[in-house]
Amino acid sequence: MFSFFAHLACTKCGATYERDSRFGICPAPGCGRPLFARYHDRALDRDAISERPRGIWRWSEMMPVERPENVVSLGEGGTPLLRAERLGSRAGFADLRIKDESGNPTGSFKARGLSAAVSKAKELGFQRIALPSAGNAGGAAAAYSARGGLSCDVFLPKDTPPLFSSECERYGARVTLVDGLIDACGKLVAEGAVKGTWHDVSTLKEPYRVEGKKTMGYELAEDLGWELPDRVIAPIASGSLYTKVARGFEEFIDAGLVSEATVHGELAEIVAGKKPVA
Numbered sequence: 001m002f003s004f005f006a007h008l009a010c011t012k013c014g015a016t017y018e019r020d021s022r023f024g025i026c027p028a029p030g031c032g033r034p035l036f037a038r039y040h041d042r043a044l045d046r047d048a049i050s051e052r053p054r055g056i057w058r059w060s061e062m063m064p065v066e067r068p069e070n071v072v073s074l075g076e077g078g079t080p081l082l083r084a085e086r087l088g089s090r091a092g093f094a095d096l097r098i099k100d101e102s103g104n105p106t107g108s109f110k111a112r113g114l115s116a117a118v119s120k121a122k123e124l125g126f127q128r129i130a131l132p133s134a135g136n137a138g139g140a141a142a143a144y145s146a147r148g149g150l151s152c153d154v155f156l157p158k159d160t161p162p163l164f165s166s167e168c169e170r171y172g173a174r175v176t177l178v179d180g181l182i183d184a185c186g187k188l189v190a191e192g193a194v195k196g197t198w199h200d201v202s203t204l205k206e207p208y209r210v211e212g213k214k215t216m217g218y219e220l221a222e223d224l225g226w227e228l229p230d231r232v233i234a235p236i237a238s239g240s241l242y243t244k245v246a247r248g249f250e251e252f253i254d255a256g257l258v259s260e261a262t263v264h265g266e267l268a269e270i271v272a273g274k275k276p277v278a
Contacts, residue, residue, distance in 0.1 A: 003061060003064065004042050005066060006040045008023065008037060010031060010035055011026075012033035013026060013031045022126075024200055035207040039062055041254075044062070044255045046226070053078075054078025058077075059218055062255075064208055064211050065116070070119055070122050072147050074105035074115070074147055076111040077112055077215055079099060079100050079104065079219070080103070081100075082097060082098045082100055083095075083097055099216065106136070106139050108140070109213060113211075113244075114143075115144055116209060117129075117206060118141070119148070120206075121148075121150060121199055122150060127151060128152070129141065129153070130152070130154070130199070131202050132154075132156075132185030132202055133154055133164075134164075135160055135164035137203075138167075138175075141154060143171045146171045151174075153174045155175075155176045155188055157181055157182055158177045186202055189202055213241065213245075214247045214251070217246065220245070221258050226258050228249055
């Protein structure tokens with residue numbers, strides 16, 4: 001089996017949905033919260049996985065795409081974890097390492113999420129996607145849509161640096177500049193999705209971007225000798241990146257690939273669900 005994908009589950013009310021459903025958020029009355037992919041409880045072989053090429057799709061069993069021909073990839077993931085000894089010493093860290101995501105095909109970690117989202121959109125039969133962006137996600141969506149043969153609409157705030165709109169357009173996406181912040185862009189995308197104009201791949205408006213980004217947690221654990229770090233420091237926008245890295249850690253613990261005893265400090269409380277990830 002290429003994937004252990006079992007079903008979708010609401011992160012709030014717990015309702016479950018078929019894995020081939022086209023829901024973006026929980027449709028239960030009064031809910032509307034994000035859906036996460038859940039996987040069958042089956043063993044993963046560390047050694048077999050380590051022999052595969054690096055990248056997010058080496059973890060195919062724990063990714064939501066069920067047929068390999070639907071994977072839309074540009075070689076994302078497998079980025080280096082670099083020691084930062086001098087910076088760590090100045091900042092008081094015994095062992096500081098930096099996950100260098102700049103080597104992804106579109107220059108940021110957004111490539112991970114959009115590879116997964118576009119792949120699953122293709123598998124579900126969507127022909128057109130849309131999203132709001134401040135730049136990097138839009139470029140990634142445009143690139144992966146071009147790779148997968150999907151149409152793409154990107155909504156950017158009007159004051160976004162022109163480089164980002166140019167990047168999207170060169171990949172063939174339609175760019176709309178909006179007089180307002182990214183929330184105004186998101187509103188327009190949501191309105192189009194309700195009308196059936198496109199499939200909304202905004203952050204936490206569909207279940208699959210998180211599946212690509214959680215592989216950062218997988219790679220951190222593997223590169224640290226199948227142990228988890230004491231702390232993770234990540235850039236903040238919506239803050240959702242923390243939830244995605246923590247999700248990767250949780251799945252590794254559940255699969256028996258790392259021991260819960262390797263989780264320390266604040267991270268232990270986050271993974272156990274006792275402390276918010278903000």
